[in-house]
Amino acid sequence: MSVVSMQRTIFDDSEYERRLERTKERLREAELDALVVADPANMNYLTGYDGWSFYVHQAVVVSLERDELVWVGRGMDANGARATTWLDEESIRAYDDDYVHSPYDRHPMDYLSAVLEDLDVDDGDIGLEMDAYYFTAKSYTRLQKNLPEADFEDATLLVNWLRIKKSEQELDYMREAARISEEAMLAGLDAIEEGVPEYEAAAAIYDGLIRGTDDFGGDYPSIVPLMPSGDHTGTPHLTWTDREFEDGDPVIIELSGCRHRYHSPLARTTFVGDPPDEIQRTADVVVEGLEAALDAVEPGVTCESVEKVWRDTIAQYDLEKEDRIAYAMGLGYPPDWGEHTASMRPGDKTVLEKDMTFHMIPGLWFDDFGVELSETFRVTSNGAEVLADFPRRLFTS
Amino acid sequence: MSVVSMQRTIFDDSEYERRLERTKERLREAELDALVVADPANMNYLTGYDGWSFYVHQAVVVSLERDELVWVGRGMDANGARATTWLDEESIRAYDDDYVHSPYDRHPMDYLSAVLEDLDVDDGDIGLEMDAYYFTAKSYTRLQKNLPEADFEDATLLVNWLRIKKSEQELDYMREAARISEEAMLAGLDAIEEGVPEYEAAAAIYDGLIRGTDDFGGDYPSIVPLMPSGDHTGTPHLTWTDREFEDGDPVIIELSGCRHRYHSPLARTTFVGDPPDEIQRTADVVVEGLEAALDAVEPGVTCESVEKVWRDTIAQYDLEKEDRIAYAMGLGYPPDWGEHTASMRPGDKTVLEKDMTFHMIPGLWFDDFGVELSETFRVTSNGAEVLADFPRRLFTS
Numbered sequence: 001m002s003v004v005s006m007q008r009t010i011f012d013d014s015e016y017e018r019r020l021e022r023t024k025e026r027l028r029e030a031e032l033d034a035l036v037v038a039d040p041a042n043m044n045y046l047t048g049y050d051g052w053s054f055y056v057h058q059a060v061v062v063s064l065e066r067d068e069l070v071w072v073g074r075g076m077d078a079n080g081a082r083a084t085t086w087l088d089e090e091s092i093r094a095y096d097d098d099y100v101h102s103p104y105d106r107h108p109m110d111y112l113s114a115v116l117e118d119l120d121v122d123d124g125d126i127g128l129e130m131d132a133y134y135f136t137a138k139s140y141t142r143l144q145k146n147l148p149e150a151d152f153e154d155a156t157l158l159v160n161w162l163r164i165k166k167s168e169q170e171l172d173y174m175r176e177a178a179r180i181s182e183e184a185m186l187a188g189l190d191a192i193e194e195g196v197p198e199y200e201a202a203a204a205i206y207d208g209l210i211r212g213t214d215d216f217g218g219d220y221p222s223i224v225p226l227m228p229s230g231d232h233t234g235t236p237h238l239t240w241t242d243r244e245f246e247d248g249d250p251v252i253i254e255l256s257g258c259r260h261r262y263h264s265p266l267a268r269t270t271f272v273g274d275p276p277d278e279i280q281r282t283a284d285v286v287v288e289g290l291e292a293a294l295d296a297v298e299p300g301v302t303c304e305s306v307e308k309v310w311r312d313t314i315a316q317y318d319l320e321k322e323d324r325i326a327y328a329m330g331l332g333y334p335p336d337w338g339e340h341t342a343s344m345r346p347g348d349k350t351v352l353e354k355d356m357t358f359h360m361i362p363g364l365w366f367d368d369f370g371v372e373l374s375e376t377f378r379v380t381s382n383g384a385e386v387l388a389d390f391p392r393r394l395f396t397s
Numbered sequence: 398m399s400v401v402s403m404q405r406t407i408f409d410d411s412e413y414e415r416r417l418e419r420t421k422e423r424l425r426e427a428e429l430d431a432l433v434v435a436d437p438a439n440m441n442y443l444t445g446y447d448g449w450s451f452y453v454h455q456a457v458v459v460s461l462e463r464d465e466l467v468w469v470g471r472g473m474d475a476n477g478a479r480a481t482t483w484l485d486e487e488s489i490r491a492y493d494d495d496y497v498h499s500p501y502d503r504h505p506m507d508y509l510s511a512v513l514e515d516l517d518v519d520d521g522d523i524g525l526e527m528d529a530y531y532f533t534a535k536s537y538t539r540l541q542k543n544l545p546e547a548d549f550e551d552a553t554l555l556v557n558w559l560r561i562k563k564s565e566q567e568l569d570y571m572r573e574a575a576r577i578s579e580e581a582m583l584a585g586l587d588a589i590e591e592g593v594p595e596y597e598a599a600a601a602i603y604d605g606l607i608r609g610t611d612d613f614g615g616d617y618p619s620i621v622p623l624m625p626s627g628d629h630t631g632t633p634h635l636t637w638t639d640r641e642f643e644d645g646d647p648v649i650i651e652l653s654g655c656r657h658r659y660h661s662p663l664a665r666t667t668f669v670g671d672p673p674d675e676i677q678r679t680a681d682v683v684v685e686g687l688e689a690a691l692d693a694v695e696p697g698v699t700c701e702s703v704e705k706v707w708r709d710t711i712a713q714y715d716l717e718k719e720d721r722i723a724y725a726m727g728l729g730y731p732p733d734w735g736e737h738t739a740s741m742r743p744g745d746k747t748v749l750e751k752d753m754t755f756h757m758i759p760g761l762w763f764d765d766f767g768v769e770l771s772e773t774f775r776v777t778s779n780g781a782e783v784l785a786d787f788p789r790r791l792f793t794s
Binding site: 053054055076077079084096100101103104107128130132135136137138140141154156197198200206207211216217218223226232234235236237238239241242324334336338340341347348 | 447448449450451452472473474476477480481493494497498500501504525527528529530531532533534535536537538551553594595596597599600603604607608609613614615616617620621623629631632633634635636637638639719720721724731732733735737738740742744745
């Protein structure tokens with residue numbers, strides 16, 4: 001197979017080199033010799049690797065002593081690594097299918113252990129993403145058993161924290177994702193009406209998400225479109241059913257366009273029929289609070305201080321909300337587009353810097369309905385750039 | 398909120414009771430007092446819980462001493478548990494948002510530890526799904542630290558092995574999923590032609606998957622539609638791009654309809670333009686091998702013996718394939734619809750029993766193209782019931 005013709009990394013090599021250099025700086029600060037990266041988003045960030053193969057164990061190894069990273073994965077995915085990463089052939093190491101859901105007491109971490117030995121870091125200080133998706137308890141105990149001389153340290157968010165500030169190219173992909181989010185939101189709002197089953201609205205949203213814009217298509221989002229409706233606006237993570245929308249249903253749509261794995265989530269609320277004053281007033285409060293919080297964004301302020309602006313705004317209406325209102329996000333794979341670093345909530349003293357990106361999604365829930373509106377934004381040199389251009393109001397269907 | 402009106406379990410309570418009883422039998426055999434179930438598919442199997450909330454830590458606890466299971470999850474998902482499970486209020490335990498991606502050194506497993514103490518199993522033998530998706534290394538080390546008196550055992554596939562044989566109701570959902578797979582495959586084959594971007598074919602497939610049939614809609618599948626094309630048929634897990642299909646491209650479509658989280662995967666290969674004899678001959682061999690292997694299916698034979706029939710069939714053409722050709726599947730959440738138990742490959746001596754279900758996906762890959770055709774089937778009392786009704790041949794686009 002002609003591997004060169006397949007190559008399709010979406011950033012210049014220099015961007016990957018910068019990411020690797022910054023990762024190595026963090027390793028030196030943490031006094032680590034190597035890092036095993038298992039989070040698919042972090043693997044992509046460092047190498048470009050992009051495939052739906054995270055249902056088997058795989059990882060990227062960063063060694064301070066080596067100029068290139070090493071990709072470790074399943075044999076049938078090695079060509080995918082050749083096609084999507086900036087790595088040379090010797091940096092792509094693949095295990096055979098006997099290791100996959102094996103009846104032979106073989107585990108992919110046995111193969112990874114041998115790679116760590118080959119890289120001569122098996123008696124060193126090795127960082128592990130202990131709480132990353134897909135890095136299982138078994139992965140850890142196998143590494144411990146195989147490499148008794150290694151000293152393992154928890155380095156869960158080491159790479160994630162590097163991701164919080166975006167490059168120009170990353171921001172361009174997020175802006176493209178925002179165009180897709182606008183299309184999908186329009187399609188969803190158009191589709192929802194009395195008597196239409198929820199799955200038809202989901203299909204319309206998917207069409208917008210994947211067909212994208214006239215200029216480019218959409219990637220699969222890390223979270224499926226969520227459309228809690230009626231009583232279910234109080235169950236934010238249930239997915240669509242065969243139920244038909246009914247007159248009197250509030251419906252929250254939360255979705256995200258995706259472009260080269262970069263997201264720009266967007267949420268709006270619509271109402272089937274004539275909205276009662278109570279819901280209209282709630283929507284007005286959410287919009288006021290969201291806009292006040294967005295206005296508070298600028299470099300130098302803390303995450304918790306932005307949340308406080310929201311909290312103070314809704315407190316004027318004797319309302320409060322317990323959950324965080326925003327979180328850092330961008331690049332992602334299922335099950336999440338969040339980066340798991342900064343959140344806007346009491347106690348989070350992360351100081352905002354230019355080019356950090358967040359999804360701000362405040363909402364208010366009551367016994368029988370909820371209202372959410374959200375925006376994805378970038379911190380600019382003196383404020384916030386909201387990525388999507390979509391009216392902020394309660395819609396009606 | 399009226400929780401009773403929201404309830405929507407998709408099986409009778411008696412089916413959940415049977416599943417729980419069989420799980421308890423296995424616990425007794427394994428001399429365990431309790432089991433912590435973190436795999437979302439196993440959580441659904443035992444309780445009905447169905448939400449896109451597996452991006453935060455959650456679990457179900459089975460205790461031998463207790464009639465009901467306990468669901469443990471995030472506060473904002475407790476209503477989802479009330480709506481989708483057969484559990485009583487006292488069996489739904491939720492942690493607050495301070496535990497989510499917490500800057501306060503709180504971890505959801507701290508809350509789970511307290512639940513295990515409350516259930517009085519914290520000094521007992523506790524099974525953990527050590528290699529399950531979403532049960533991270535950190536989850537394990539936190540439980541170890543919090544519960545020094547507990548004796549933890551690896552019980553990774555304990556529930557998965559119970560899932561391999563399906564009930565009548567489960568089979569009905571899989572048959573409905575097969576109807577959806579047929580619709581989506583037709584839509585994909587229709588959409589692919591020279592000059593069409595890959596994402597448009599993906600959008601057409603999604604429309605089939607979610608819009609479903611005239612009678613019911615589709616759920617989101619656990620794996621996105623895969624469409625490796627051209628050179629990329631050798632990179633089975635790369636997803637669609639903006640590239641346009643070209644004359645001379647082989648395209649493999651692998652997809653699955655999904656109904657109430659039950660799948661029925663289906664793969665076919667098409668060719669853009671006039672297929673060369675070589676590809677046509679390869680497709681004929683794959684069909685012959687697939688059909689020979691399906692004919693070999695019946696209760697009492699082993700998984701490896703079915704694979705051998707495929708292997709012997711293609712060997713007549715001096716061909717061989719290293720990977721497994723089939724795996725047990727059904728209920729699933731991203732990133733996989735496979736059950737991780739039996740596979741049809743050398744060394745797997747699992748004996749087939751009536752109502753086991755598998756996805757058989759043999760394929761042949763060469764330097765510049767690959768061909769795959771697959772079927773999902775149930776083991777009957779004397780053979781195989783293929784769930785989808787779709788022609789087995791090379792298509793042209």
